Amino acid sequence: MKKALKIFGFIILTIIILLVVAPFVFESQLKDLVKKTLNDNLNAQVDFEDIDLSMFRSFPQATLVIEDLSIINNEPFKGDTLAIGEEVTLEMSVKELFKSSDEPKKIDQLTLNNAFINIKVDSLGTANYDIAVEDTTTTGSESTPFSLDLKHYEINNSRVKYDDRNSKVSLEVKNLNHEGTGDFSLDQSELDTYSEALVSLDYDGVNYLNQNEISLDAVFQMDLENMKYTFLENEARVNQLPLTFDGYVQVNDEDTEMDITFKTPSSDFKNFLAVIPEIYAKNIENVETKGDFVVNGRIFGKTDDTYIPKMDIKIASDNASFKYPDLPKSVQDISLDMEILNDSGLAEETYININNATFRIDQDRFTANGNINNITENMLVDLALKGTVNLANISKAYPLEMEQDLNGILTADIKTNFDMNSIEKEQYQNVKSSGKASIRDFKYSSPEIPNEVKIANADMSFNQGNVNVPNLKMTTGKTDISASGTLQNLMGFLFTDQQLKGNFQVQSNTFSVNDFMVAETEEITTTDEDGKDKTVAKTTGKEAVKVPSFLDMELRFNANTVLYDDLELKNAKGILVIRDETARLQDISTNIFNGSIGLNGLVSTKNATPVFEMDLNLNSLDIASSFDGLDLMQGLAPLAKAIEGKLQSTMSLKGNLNEDLTPQLTSLAGNALAELLTAEINPEKAELLSKLDSQLKFINFKDIDLSKIKTNLTFTNGMVQIAPMNFNIKGIDFQVSGSHGFDMNMNYDLKLDVPAKYLGSEVSSTLGKLSGETIENTTVELPIGITGSFQSPKINLNMQQAVNSLTQKVVAQQKKNLENKAVDAINDILQGKRDPNKPFNKNDTTAVNSQNADSTATKAPVTKRDSINQSQQKQVQDAAKNILGGILKNSKKKTDTTSNN
Structure with a gap:
């Protein structure tokens, strides 16, 4: 017995030693084998950091770990990353390690962690994942080094990006976790899977899903011989909307065939709230609901390069309502009758019917109906909107997480019919719109604007593609605005990325530029109480003015008072053209410093550093007031602080601007012709004049009259150059020339x-x-x-x-x-x-x-x-x-x- 125990102990020790030594014996061989196999069979650059072989990690299975795997495409996608993975784990029987290099090795389990799969299909239909080297061998007896005999596989915390320019489909899957358990060695078997991810989907420039949370818990019947997968038990969730599926998907050589039906497992109206992303529909389990909400549909047919599956999807609800327990108001009389249909299998013939969409909050009722046809080509839109909404009631009936409060009364009775090609080509004569809309007592506040915006009333009249705005009254901070005009492309602005175009007449009693200057913020990372990093916005202390990029406007304005920084301009009038993040000023005139200014020019904030160009005509400006109020005057003529009188000048200037749209003096370039209309000197106010006054005994600067003196100035590289200037004061001939910098x-x-x-x-x-x-x-x-x-x-x-x-x-x-x-x-x-x-x-x-x-x-x-x-x-x-x-x-x-x- 004692001898038997010794023998058994020796055997166990020997096995342990073999398990410890095996990784060192086989690891190098496997590393070379894996790299050679991958590069020989794939038309791509395949590499990895290291391979680790363990006998204990999943004993009695051997575990092979490939670290930092990367697959980089060759032509025609040379340099593109097809896939990267932080860790690829393969589990196999230990006996597989003892097979020769010519024998296939079976993989029982595959795990992929922290991976990124980047799939591309170009406009010609060429895919970057088609990288398998074509087998040109003539004998069938040769074996491959690896074969899949999977029982379980996992993809953890990974991301997939699919960009198909041929079919105009863009799909991005984030936070992907997927696992499956089955037996791929059998022709017929069941595969038990679970998947969850955040899915975004765009088709032909239209966004259909935007980081929607999707999960699927399903069991499939696998027919690997015919590549047919049939739904058995399953439940999917889109956000919080549950759906069940029946049917199959079969992958053929030339196409993919499917016939899938789906429906909501219940008709509770909570299903409607569940469609909305969870961030906007919290705690729906406590919401009181009445009525029903049903989604059912069928997707069937074949899909290939020409056809998509046919579809018949219906969404319906009748006389429903819901109320959140913590909110004072409810949404009632909800009726929905919508269809998504495709009868031909051609993508462009997909259409949506909105037969009825109605809701009511208190006494305010709103209704919409219409249809959208030819979705993937030249989309045709025919809609009608009618009703009244008290915007303040929306947040009282539905838990919106908003940084600002909505309020005001919106009234609309609008019909519109248009095709997207006409909108994109700005052929608004093809747009058929009619009706009226208005908003009253609207208030809007946001961190992006310094003061609350109040719109007392705004009326809109729709006529074909134009929207007439006969009356708009708005206030914010010290600013008041009354405007009337026309919006030329409201539909193009709402439905495409076009800039909003229009012409307006604007009247203002007081317009304060400071009301539109916002404090800049920068993002900084801090650590919360739980030790997690979070990003917050911190004010930089700077204020900036940005010309809106979405505006293409011509404004004819007349303002009694314009406040800019510490300046007060009177009777400002002219034309302001806002286009391409540039404000062009035409025929502007205003009164300031007891004189007047006329100007033409532009201000552009398109680039990181704002720039300006100005032609100025200064007429009879008070010199002392100009010096105190304008940094520009202090830089151009430092001695002006000692001169009392009137100035007349023409200037051409260009240069860079600070973020608050004040000039950067050192960047100025241009010229000026200046004339002193009436001027007297007070030498005590300027050190230079005071010194000259003390040394030149024969001149009393206080008695000098500089009236009618003219001079030419040029500005460049932070310098002001004065051309030789001759003048006579009380019989004394003067000649002055030279330069000074804005550094004084x-x-x-x-x-x-x-x-x-x-x-x-x-x-x-x-x-x-x-x-x-x-x-x-x-x-x-x-x-x-x-x-x-x-x-x-x-x-x-x-x-x-x-x-x-x-x-x-x-x-x-x-x-x-x-x-x-x-x-x-x-x-x-x-x-x-x-x-x-x-x-x-x-x-x-x-x-x-x-x-x-x-x-x-x-x-x-x-x-x-x-x-x-x-x-x-x-x-x-x-x-x-x-x-x-x-x-x-x-x-x-x-x-x-x-x-x-």
């Missing part, structure tokens, strides 16, 4: 031609003696360089240039005087008034020689007389320095130096 740094040249009469009697006498003529015709040139910033200016008086200029002017005048004396002397000789043998006096010859000193210096050696002439010119230059020193250091009061004006 500057580089200007100022040249003054100062009459000698402003320099005092002592300086005037000196000039008179040097020049030999009266002081009235003598001026002193004074160049000044201005750098630094407007807050901290640097003033550079170019003394040497001024001395040279004044010296040359005096010397030139002396030469001219001497030449005049010589001419007079010759005339006297010719007339006999002077003895020709009598020489000029000493002073005359000295003067002549001194005037010619420079011109003869290079022609003859320096003589004693030349030294005397140079000495006299040096005296002139020294005198010029003294004169200029007197200009800048004159201790007399400005009232004295300007008393001679």
